[in-house]
Amino acid sequence: AQSVTQLGSHVSVSEGALVLLRCNYSSSVPPYLFWYVQYPNQGLQLLLKYTSAATLVKGINGFEAEFKKSETSFHLTKPSAHMSDAAEYFCAVSGLKGAQKLVFGQGTRLTINP
Amino acid sequence: DTEVTQTPKHLVMGMTNKKSLKCEQHMGHRAMYWYKQKAKKPPELMFVYSYEKLSINESVPSRFSPECPNSSLLNLHLHALQPEDSALYLCASSQGLQGNTEAFFGQGTRLTVV
Numbered sequence: 001a002q003s004v005t006q007l008g009s010h011v012s013v014s015e016g017a018l019v020l021l022r023c024n025y026s027s028s029v030p031p032y033l034f035w036y037v038q039y040p041n042q043g044l045q046l047l048l049k050y051t052s053a054a055t056l057v058k059g060i061n062g063f064e065a066e067f068k069k070s071e072t073s074f075h076l077t078k079p080s081a082h083m084s085d086a087a088e089y090f091c092a093v094s095g096l097k098g099a100q101k102l103v104f105g106q107g108t109r110l111t112i113n114p
Numbered sequence: 115d116t117e118v119t120q121t122p123k124h125l126v127m128g129m130t131n132k133k134s135l136k137c138e139q140h141m142g143h144r145a146m147y148w149y150k151q152k153a154k155k156p157p158e159l160m161f162v163y164s165y166e167k168l169s170i171n172e173s174v175p176s177r178f179s180p181e182c183p184n185s186s187l188l189n190l191h192l193h194a195l196q197p198e199d200s201a202l203y204l205c206a207s208s209q210g211l212q213g214n215t216e217a218f219f220g221q222g223t224r225l226t227v228v
Contacts, residue, residue, distance in 0.1 A: 032213045032214050034216060036219075041202075041222075041224065042221055042222070043118075043120075043204055043219040043220050043221040043222045044157070044204070044206075044219040045219070046216050046217075046218070049214075049216050051213075051214035052214075090156055090157075094213055095213055102159070102217060104156035104157060105156065106155070106156060107154075107155075107156055
């Protein structure tokens with residue numbers, strides 16, 4: 001079985017500051033990990049995914065995430081926050097059954113202060 | 115074309131009404147999904163279609179009836195809904211069911227049951 005825990009339901013940073021959103025996973029099989037972003041009243045957009053090819057994954061909009069097996073973590077970072085990054089971010093994990101068993105974390109709301 | 119299109123964007127219906135939500139993708143994806151998302155919560159899987167056949171029903175009440183007329187279309191028929199069914203309904207698709215395939219989401223239909 002797979003699960004993810006997102007630490008912090010709400011993160012607030014200043015514009016231009018580092019963004020760090022935390023995600024820890026639990027998986028009985030090698031995991032596939034995803035970060036999705038959801039803007040208000042929108043669907044989910046894939047930011048990036050880890051599929052074992054490389055531990056440091058670069059995504060869209062300047063985001064990246066590093067898979068650390070020893071820490072069972074897949075934290076999302078962005079060096080410099082922009083006002084347009086304000087949104088809800090979901091970490092998700094799947095195993096061998098792929099998207100039909102995609103398990104989401106509870107989400108982290110990112111607020112950007114001017 | 116990397117879009118999943120959902121119609122309508124908003125829907126208000128009475129508890130005795132019958133309505134349908136529609137979803138369309140032209141990416142050649144062979145798996146399609148319905149999710150339900152309540153406010154401030156992650157999406158919850160409702161149904162999975164694989165090669166136009168229903169493969170997963172997550173114990174969804176029968177007042178929700180999915181239909182997959184062809185590989186590009188997915189419908190969700192609604193009948194006798196309750197106010198607690200008000201939510202954002204998201205459609206998604208994926209190329210297949212392998213672990214490393216990501217789900218592409220539509221913008222959702224905001225459903226309000228009165």
